[in-house]
Amino acid sequence: MYRVLAPIAAALLAAGSAGPALAWGATGHRYIGIAAAEALPADLPAFLHTRRAAEDLGELAREPDRWRNAGKTHDTTRDPGHFVDVSDDGTVFGGPPLGTLPLTRADYEAALAKVGTNSYKAGYLPYSIIDGWQQLVKDFAYWRVLSAAIPREHNPERKAWEEHDLARREALILSDLGDWSHYVGDGSQPLHVSIHYNGWGKFPNPNGYTNDPIHVPWEGLFVRHFVTLEAVKAAMTPLKGCEAIEVCTTEYLAKTASTVIPFYEMQKAGGLLGDHPAGVAFTVERVAAGASELRDLTVAAWNASAHASLGYPEIRVDDVVRGGVDPYDALYGDD
Numbered sequence: 001m002y003r004v005l006a007p008i009a010a011a012l013l014a015a016g017s018a019g020p021a022l023a024w025g026a027t028g029h030r031y032i033g034i035a036a037a038e039a040l041p042a043d044l045p046a047f048l049h050t051r052r053a054a055e056d057l058g059e060l061a062r063e064p065d066r067w068r069n070a071g072k073t074h075d076t077t078r079d080p081g082h083f084v085d086v087s088d089d090g091t092v093f094g095g096p097p098l099g100t101l102p103l104t105r106a107d108y109e110a111a112l113a114k115v116g117t118n119s120y121k122a123g124y125l126p127y128s129i130i131d132g133w134q135q136l137v138k139d140f141a142y143w144r145v146l147s148a149a150i151p152r153e154h155n156p157e158r159k160a161w162e163e164h165d166l167a168r169r170e171a172l173i174l175s176d177l178g179d180w181s182h183y184v185g186d187g188s189q190p191l192h193v194s195i196h197y198n199g200w201g202k203f204p205n206p207n208g209y210t211n212d213p214i215h216v217p218w219e220g221l222f223v224r225h226f227v228t229l230e231a232v233k234a235a236m237t238p239l240k241g242c243e244a245i246e247v248c249t250t251e252y253l254a255k256t257a258s259t260v261i262p263f264y265e266m267q268k269a270g271g272l273l274g275d276h277p278a279g280v281a282f283t284v285e286r287v288a289a290g291a292s293e294l295r296d297l298t299v300a301a302w303n304a305s306a307h308a309s310l311g312y313p314e315i316r317v318d319d320v321v322r323g324g325v326d327p328y329d330a331l332y333g334d335d
Contacts, residue, residue: 023082023189025220026062028287031232032185033061033178035291036298039236044302045143047170060178061185076120081183083123083192086257088203093122093195098257099250101126125186125193129249132180133301139173140305141317145331148321158328165331181294188290191215193253194260209264218272218283226275227283235288242300252293259286 024032037054047053064082068075084092091097095115102108105119105127112118119127146166153159191197199211242248263282266272271279309316311330319325 034058036294081128128183141308
C-alpha cells in the first residue's frame, strides 16, 4: 500500500496545495484528541474515560478548522489564533520574546505595535491555548461543585435541576475541551510556530532549504498515509505537571520552534518523499507531542479546578467539597 501511495504523496508534496494552512489536517488532530483522551489518568471524571468521549474528542479537535469560511469578521478574528510567527531570534516578529510574552492579548498587541505589526499578522496561538485552559479550569470547577452538591441535596426540585445541570456541564466540557485541543495540537506543528511557515521564505537561506509550499501536504496527506494512531500513542511522553499555564505554554511552543530547522533538514534529505523512515519518525514525534501536551494540560486544569472559585455570589470549590457551603444559589443564580 505504501508503494502505491508514495508517488501520490511525493507529487503533492512537490506541488503544494491550495487553500489555508490547517494544522494538523483532520487525521492529525483526530489522533491527538483520541490519544490524549485515552491517556488521561483514572482520577479524572469517569465521563471522560468512555470510548464515546475519546471518539468525540477526536472529532471535536477538528472543529476550529471546520469553522473556516464562516465570514469575514469570523475568519479574520479567529484564523490568527492557530499560529504564532516566531522569528529566528526567538521573538514574535521582532517584538516580544516568545519566552516572556505579556500576560494579556491587549499588552501583546501593544508590544507588537511597537515593531509595526499586530496579532492578526503575527498570530496569537499562545493566547488561544492559555484562554482555553482557563475556560476548562472553570468548567471543571462547576463539575466538581455539582458532583459534591447532588448527593447532599434534599430538595427534590433543586436536586433535579442540579442533575440536569451536571449533564449539561459534561456536554459543555467535552465541547470546550474539543475546541481547545485543536489549538494545543496546532502548537506541536513546527510550521505553525515559525516565520518559515510554508517554505523558508524571503529570508537568508545559506543552507538551501526549500521554498516549495510544503505546509499542507505534510500535515495533511503525509500524516494520513504514513502515521498511525498506534504509533502516536507509543511515542507519547510520560505525564508531567504544570504549575503556571503561561510558562507551560511558552515552553511547549519554544520546544516546537526548536524543531523548525530539523524539519527543513529532514525535508531536504528526502524525508517527506513517501514513507521515508526519518520523515515518518519526525512526524509521529510531533503529533505525539501534541497529544502528550493535551493530556498534561488537561490534567493540570483538573487539578487547578479543585481550588478555583465560581458563581455569583462567588464560592470556593474546596469549601463546597468539604460541605461547608451550600452552592445552590451560586449555581442557579441569585439575581
